[in-house]
Amino acid sequence: MPSKLTAARLWLIACLLLFTSITFAQQKTITGKVMGEKDKQPIFGATVAVKGSNVATQTGADGSFTITVPNPNSVLVITFVGFETIEIPLAGKSNVEISMKDKSTTLTDVVVTGYSSQAKKDITGSVAVVKTEDLKSIPAANAETQLQGRASGVTVITNNRPGDGASVRIRGFASFGGNEPLVVIDGIPGSLTSINPNDIESMQVLKDAASASVYGSRASNGVIIVTTKKGKQGSAKVTYNMYYGASFPGKGYTNLLNPQEMADLAWLAKKNQGLPLTHDQYGSGPNPRLPDYILAGTKSGVMEGDPAANPALYNLNLDNVSGSYLIVRANKAGTNWFKEITETAPIQNHNINVSGGSDRSRYLFGFDLFDQKGIVIHNFFKRYTARVNTEFNIKKNIRIGQNLQISASQGNGAGLNDEGTEIANSYRAQPIVPVFNINGDFAGSRGANLGNGNNPYATRVRSKDNRGNNYSVFGNMYAEVDFLKHFTARTSFGGTFSNDNYYFYTFQTYENAENNSGTSFTEGVNYFRSWTWTNQLTYKNTFGAHDVTVVGGSEAIEEWGRAIQGLRLGYFVDNVDFRSLDAGGASGQRASGSPYTPAALFSIFGKADYAYNNKYLASFTIRRDGSSRFGANNRYGVFPAFSVGWRISEETFMQDIKWLTDLKLRGSWGQMGNQRILPANSFSQYASGPGSSNYDINGNQNSTVGGFQLSFVGNPDGKWETNTTTNIGFDATLFGGKTEIVAEWYSKKTDDLLFRLEQVATAGAGPSSNPPFVNVASMKNTGLDLLINQRMNIGGNNGVKLDATLTFTTYQNEITKIADGVDFFDAVGAAGRVGGTFFRNAVGNSVSAFYGFKVIGLFQSADDVAKSPTQEAAAPGRFKYLDANGDGAITDDDRVFFGNPNPDFTYGINLNASYKNFDLGVFFYGAEGKDVINYVRWWTDFVPSFQGAKSKDALYNSWTPQRPNAKVPIQEESGNRSTNGAPNSYYMEDGSFLRMKNLSLGYSLPSSLLNRFKVDRLRLYVQATNLFTITKYTGLDPEVTGGDTEFGVDAGNYPTVKQFFIGVNLGF
Missing domain, CATH: 2.170.130.10 (TonB-dependent receptor, plug domain)
Known part of the structure; x- marks a missing residue:
């Protein structure tokens, strides 16, 4: 019997050993690394599991993992919060590199x-x-x-x-x-x-x-x-990102005449007006000639051999004020002023971050350098930024942390969009004027019939040492406590500390027709402070099918600041080392300052979010604000809102629609406010000054006693602007998350708009008194927002991955009320010399709508003039205006709205593709249905507008009896309301455009190579921005800035230009 038991035991052991050996023969150890698909950063804490089993592990700080699988053909399932779940069939592989796709558009984000x-x-x-x-x-x-x-x-x-x-x-x-x-x-x-x-x-x-x-x-x-x-939990990570590139200014204004053509145009204008063919620079006779010198001493239009051009006769530049001793040789080939003031400009950025942490603390330290030169010479901006973000778990339920940014920046500015900028002067300065005179000093417009444009190159060189500096600290500290299971209390205190310092020197401009007769130096300092203290309590709980989140809190904000500036005249030396306020002359010094009236805001707020059964949603919000910017009568405002949503895709009757992943219908209504007025708007203010508030007490005009006059009329009854918004939309996710569509319609109406009405004469309020902001106006906006995102893989997980996004935006703005008895107000903007304004903000129209005479053609003959409505200065070749009211006479009552700078819609198209280690990005942006006033044409298309550069159209495509279908009106020496003397639709152009904003191509080195050097990621890329723009606009750039009620005028806008870069993304 024992022998039989022994045999049985031996047989059982042998079976177990055989089974174990078979099992171990099937098991296999797999190693690998998990990274983000876009940034190629290792993912720490991702779960790697064997499908259909309980075997699982997590990735380490470098994204690596090791796992033993039951058999070589197992399937790994990798999951991580914020990323799409991915399955990887092993198919006998022992090492795998896994890229996880960011699911930033998915529902659980x-x-x-x-x-x-x-x-x-x-x-x-x-x-x-x-x-x-x-x-x-x-x-x-x-x-x-x-x-x-x-x-x-x-x-x-x-x-x-x-x-x-x-x-x-x-x-x-x-x-x-x-x-x-x-x-x-x-x-x-x-x-x-x-x-x-x-x-x-x-x-x-x-x-x-x-x-x-x-x-x-x-x-x-x-x-x-x-x-x-x-910072995130895990070992320290270091990332370094940099790019270096250059901006290319392009060709500038290419449609300008050369000096000989300028002379021919002058003769054409004289002939058209029947004037004698004579000119201080171009001589007399049937054909103009170019001088050899535009200025020699006090004589203009000098030819070679003239004794006036002998430099031995002069002590050159002895008299800088009158410029009597300048000799300026004519540049007969023509000066390309745009080329002179622009250059290929480098731009670079370096950023390094160190982050990491444990279960008790997390940290991030960062440093950034941004350095950009402008395409306009000596224009630059440079900024250093340091960041420290930390968070500590004092206990399991207590967290404290801080976010801090410190920055220092310096720059030398250039004009943006007005007639005095360097870009504008590149078409205002005549081409016959050289950059330098024969003595090597700056040349300019001094001399007869050269206009008064500044030498833009001289302007930039003289301003090269001007500076603007900013130093700022921004951040907050916070603490959070979880208690009673469902409650979280949070307090946060932070703010801004900003200090600005600037200085600039003004030179004598002896070379210009309108020169600065003296030197000056200005320096100023201003600072701004603010603090924000927020306290809130959050309750979050789930009761069966009910999910509830309630937030309540209070917030206090205060801000204040101050500015001071000094100016001194009469500097005897221009050297940069002597530019200080104590180095100028004793006379002419000035000091000024302005306090920033402190402003405070105190608020209480509440927000409740509710979801039932994961498909019926509701939210309610309310806030009560009290602002020091308003008087005691209307200091407080209450702003409520509510919204509802229905995830209809969760209903049982929708479950058979397999391609529909999620569909949510939603709608909202609510009110918001605006308090952006002067902090002291509710208070009247007084000021004094000679000629306005000083009194001749003795009656002999020899002594005066200072008094005060009302300089600003306060409004103690001012109150909040109220914005009421209705929003209806849906969010749809299709095909398992591959397609996302978000569409919304909205209506936004603002009442009690704060507006400055012209001051009505009242006791103590004179014509120089500034009126207050009062609540009188209304406007509305309606529009549609659309986002479509499509993601797909071509060729499976190892194939080409595509991600395409379309954003679409439209809004229609309309002013519905201005004030009782007031239907419009005009704004000047950047175009102030046309004999009026292009802007009228009127009831029934949008803000910044273009207003003036509608050009319907050019008068072709005296008979055409006689048969048309009467018009001031009507003549053949001049503008023919629309008789809008049909009364047979062209008057100001015939001005109409003829354009709108607000686009019909804007859109962005973003395409990202990746294949193995390569990635490609393309981004387009466009605006359709927007109009632009090309104010440059007022300067360049009409001889009498300004004695500066002119366009080729003015000479070759202007009206003559032989050119009845010309683009440009007749050229004459004198201006009038039928050519360049009134705002009209001639200057308006279609500003629609489509721009390739970005094109980038990158390559990430394989991890198998980088692991040898303990590097997590190394990506190299090349990039180009603003490669091309498709537009009908003839100016430098259809994107034009401006104020809210006066935008859309191009007076020499600083353009968007092509840029090319190389870059590196490094992580270890």
Whole structure:
């Protein structure tokens, strides 16, 4: 019997050994690495599991993992929050590299929506989530510029001037001034121009009242929420990103005449007007001739051999004030002033971050250098930024942290868009004027019939040592406590400290017709301070099918500042080392200063979000603000909002629609406010000054006693502007998340708009008294926002991955009321010399609508003039205006609205593709249906407008009896209201455009190579921005800036130009 048991035991052991050996023969150890598909960064904490089993592991800090699988053909399932789940068939492989795709558009993403956050599927307001990877694909000093075309409902106008921000409008215009959105950075009011774009972790745009009204009186123009990067648990990670490139100015104004053609045009104008053919520079007779010298001593139009041109006769530049001793040789070939003042300009950015942490603490340290030269010579912007973000878990339920940015910047500015800028002077200065006179000093417009344009090259060289400096500190400290399971209390205190210093020197401009007779130096300092203290309590709980989140809190904000400036005249030496306020002359010194009246805001707010059964959604928000900017009568305002949503795809009757992943219908209504007026608007102010408030007490005019007059009339009854918004839309996700569509219609109406009415004569208020802001006007905006995102893989997970996004934005703005008895007001803007204004803001029209005479053709003959309505200065070849009211006479009553700078719609098209280690990015931005006033044509198309450069059209395509179908009116020496003397539609052009904003090609080195050097990521790329622009506009750039009630005029706009870059992304 024992022998039988022994045999049985031996047989059982043998079977077990055989089974074990077979099992171990099938098992296999797999190693690999998990990275993000876009940034190629290792993913720490991703779960790697064997499909159909309980075997799983997690990736380490470098993204690596090791796992033992039951058999060589197992399937790995990799999951991580914020990324799409991926399955990898092993097919016998022992090492795998896995790229996880960011699911930033998926329903479970958590989105910051103002004092709280929600899963995207539960949001019922209008919130646009901006992909920060797309933002950073545009090399720029700030995120305002990068935001263009990235979010539906957001209109951005950019330029290429170093350090400049952009004009950002969310769903049109809500006011006559101050239409910039509120920007909140880590819970503190800030600016997109002040933050380093590389520090941005996430960005959301709150567009309707349901999402933004929690910010109350500051939210009427929308809210942009920015969260900066934080450290994550794991070993230290170092990232270094850099790019280096250059901006290319292009050819500038290519349609300008050379000096001989300028002379021919002068003769044409004289012939057309029947004037003698004589000119101080071009001589007399049937054909003009070019002089050898445009100025020699006091004589103009001098030919070679004339004794006046003998330099031995003069002590050159002895008299800089009168310029009597200048000899300036004519540049007969012509000076290309645009080329003289522009250059290929380098731009570079270096950014390094160190981050990491443990379960108790997390940290991020960053440093950034941005350095951009402008295409205009000596124009630059340079900024250093340092960031420290930390967070500590004091206990399991207690967290404290801080976010801090310190920055220092310096720049030398150049004009942006007005007739006095260097770009404008490049078409105002005559081509016959050289850059230098024969003595090597600057030449200019001094001399007969050369106009009074400045030498733009001299302007830039003389200003090269002018500086503007800024030093700022921005950030906050916070603490959070979780208690009673469902409650979280949070307090945050932070603010801004900003200090500006600037100085500039004014030279004698002896070479110009209108010269500065003396030198001066100006230096100033101003500072700004603000603090924000926010306290909030959050309750979050789930009761069966009911999900509830309630947030309540209070917020206090205060801001103040001060400015002081000094000026001194009579500097005897121009050397930069002597430019200080104590080095000038004793006379002519001035000092000025201005206090910034402190402004304070105190608020209480509440927000409740509710979801039932994961498909019926509702949200309610209310905020009460009290502002010191208003008088005691209307200091407080209440701003409510509510929204509802229905995830109809969760209904049982929708379950058979397999291609529909999610469909949510939503709608909202609410009110927001605007308090952007002067802090002291409610108070009357008094000032004194000679000729206005001084009194001749003794009656002998020899002594006066200072008095005061009313300089600003206060309005104690001023109150909030109120913006009421209705929003209806849907969010659809199709084909398992491959397609996303977000469409919204909105209506936004603003009442009680703050507007400055002309002062009615009252006791103590004189003509120089500034009127207050009063609540009188109304306007509305309606529009459509659309976003479509499509993702696909061609050839499976190892094939080509494509991601395409379309954003579409449209708004229609209309002024519905200005004031009782007031239907319009005009604005001058950048075009002030046309004999009137191009802008009329009137009831029934949009802000900044173009207004003037409608040109319907050119008069062709005296008979044509006689048969047409009477018109001042009508003659053959001149403009023929529309008789809008049909009374047979062209008067100011016939002026009409003929254009609109607001686009019909804007759009962005973003395409990303990747294949293995290569990635390609393409981005287009366009605006359609926008008009631009090309004010440059007033200067260049008419001889009498200005004695500066002229266009080829003025000579070769202007009206003569032989050219009845000419583009340009007849050329004459005298101006009038029928040519260049009145605002009219001749200057308006179609400003629609489509621009390739970005093209980039990158290559990431394989991990198998990088691992040898302990490098996690190395990506090299080349990039081009603004490669081409498709437009009918004839100016330098169809994107034109301007004020809210006076934009859309190109007076010499700083243009957007081509840029080329190389770059590196490194991580270890």
